[in-house]
Amino acid sequence: MTGARRRERWREGWRELRRYPSALLGLAIIAALVALALATPIAIPYGEALAKWRGSEAWQRNPVNAAPVWLDRLTGGDAPRTLVIESETATVEERAFAGGRRLRIPLAFDFEAGGFPSELNLFLRAPGHAQPPFARLTWLTPDGRELALGGYRIGPRERISLSQDRALERRLGGLVPHIGLLAEPGGAAAPDAEPRVLPGRYTLRLDVLVFDEAAAFDAELVLYGRVHGIAGTDHQRRDLSLALMWGTPVALAFGLLAAVGTTVTTLVIAAVGVWYRGWVDATIQRLTEINMILPILPILVMVGTLYSTSIWLMLGVVVVLGIFSAGIKMYRAMLLPIREAPYIEAAQAYGASNSRIVLRYLIPRILPVLIPTFVTLIPTFVFLEASLAVLGLGDPLLPTWGKVLNDAQSQSALYNGYYYWVVSPAVLLMLTGLGFAMLGFALDRVFNPRLRSL
């Protein structure tokens, strides 16, 4: 077959393929996923993604288990986003006295959202102080009330969890501080009534005694929202969009490599068996039968438990177990008649070597039939990776879709109503599966002459 003719055949295939809307839709989905997979490592480098996902300071300002913003807005909600008020933006009154300074830092913010925040934390940093500073907190509400929140001695890095303040909770009439501090007064009179947000300008005033002339002091008030970003957060305050984004290249790479690894080796081995016949073929046949007996998933589980759950090891095992798969029997049946074709005889007559015949004459003939199988195999492996992760055998470092699902399951996300946590990785998995499957099915009809008329 000459190059020009082959090109012509591919072009014809493409023309044929364009007739299937499902193939075009599948191609569009795959293109979008590939684009996302290529963009992700550029936006968030590999090392950074791993370090962040392992859990770090970076997530401190994120709420726990917050839903995606768009989900809340679509359902007509007005849940608060996270508000961070930093002392750098506030106008600090400073008065010096003998042996120190007195700072008055008003952390003011407008609160207009339709719901209460999920948590209230104050982060204070006072590095390089010989004697720890002392801060007194006062909460000012829009209707002019003043609440003393107590005094704290400030270490170099201090985190004051106002939400955890049980004494404050009792003073607010049994309302948790992140609700009670922002609620309309009078809730205590009617304890059954649902507390309502009092909108307006709130101020957390810090009166700080600093026993140092120069050392820095800054404060940060965080009102954790109930919604966060485009994907929400998980139980460790991690932004799910990181895992969802990084899951794309991982899933595609795993699916593609596993599909390439299994189909190509299987095909070559089948061709070798068909060409050499005799004991080579017999050995390959027996190995295939043994491999059919070996249960893939339990073996993967065993390898993951006993050795390592690294995704690359899993990939290796999948490929090794996939080499002698049932596909060999199928390719063998296809190759047997080709072996007797006159053009093979011609090749032998001109003195082509065995490897040349296998690689250049036998295999290319059934490649078109192989392509649809190959495309439909990719999602199988993507789901296999997710399955392993759901079993708790996900890669220890890489964030993947399956690991997000596993986290969600171990935290009973469905029971707790965090549907977004399960649905978003599941939708991405489904999109990948559908994209490749739709393309594969259309390709099957294009390349498989028996199906073309059906």
Place this chain on the structure above:
Amino acid sequence: MRARQAATVPPPSSRRGRWRDLRRLLLYTVKRLLALFVTVLVGVYLTIIIANMGGQVDDLRRVQIRSEAAEAVRADPAFQDMPAEERNALIERQVALEVERLRLDEPFLVRSVDYLQQALRLDLGRAEQMHSDRGSRDVYDIIVERLPATLLLFGTANLLVFFVSVFVALFLSRRYGSALDRSVVALAPTSAAPGWFYGIFLILVFAFVAPLLPAGGMVAVPPPEDGWAYGASVVRHMLLPVTAMFLSQIFISIYSWRTFFLIHASEDYVEMARAKGLPSQLIERRYILRPTLSPIVTSFLLMLIGLWSGAIILEQVFNWPGLGSLLFRAIGFRDTPVIIGGVVIFAYLLAATVFLLDLLYALLDPRVRLGGGPQ
């Protein structure tokens, strides 16, 4: 040709013919059984090699021996008054004896053969952490206890998928090109997702958004006393997992059967039957189904093979007390003997399925009965 032969040579009596068939069938069965036995042998041996590569099993057994020896010495009133050093020395001696008895000091290659025959006799050893619901710590008991639950769930779902898809496919192949046919073809790619994946959504919708069905488990807690109520509860719990498996399998199944039947429905002999004006029921039964019976059975059993291992996660998602969730719990406990035992049992189940396949082949395919086997 054959008619003339029959006229000249007296036909062999039907009894002799059947006897010959039976003998060939028996020979074939024995041959296949032997081949499968060798296959299982190699498969299980490979499993053992994989499981031992980290020296896991050996370490395990040493630990087990040590703890057993220590327990025996401590429990024996005769050694109660012994000083600690002396008692430790005694334990060491016991351990050394036991290690020698179990030949743990011998090279692995020799012992792996030993493990192999133990595994083949289903002597799977004792679990480290887990025990069966009856309290047995034998891996064999733990696994056998879970087997019926798995068989119930997957048997039901697979039979359902198989029969529904074959009949719907027959129906569709008659109405090829209709709106229903096109929609099934369009839905076929949805089978790219495995059952557990649909399971998550089914749980979300039917157990949490609209709480109609239980989210997991096999029977209500506490289990109903009455036999009928018990059965009803199991059925209620089975509904969602079976639906999940059904959804993930049915469209691709229908699609492939439909294509298969369409290809066979365009064979010349079927056209001939149609031209003769035979009723379509008869054409379906005698001209399409009969010659395609062996591929149908093959694909049914291949589907079973595929689903044996796919079961693990579905069971886990639905908290179904079967082999899969057992394996999952074993992972949690890092209970190696249970995991290896599970793999061995899976290998046996697969081998049994393959054997059944061969046997059915022999019964259905006259070439096997008369010739040397399927080529």
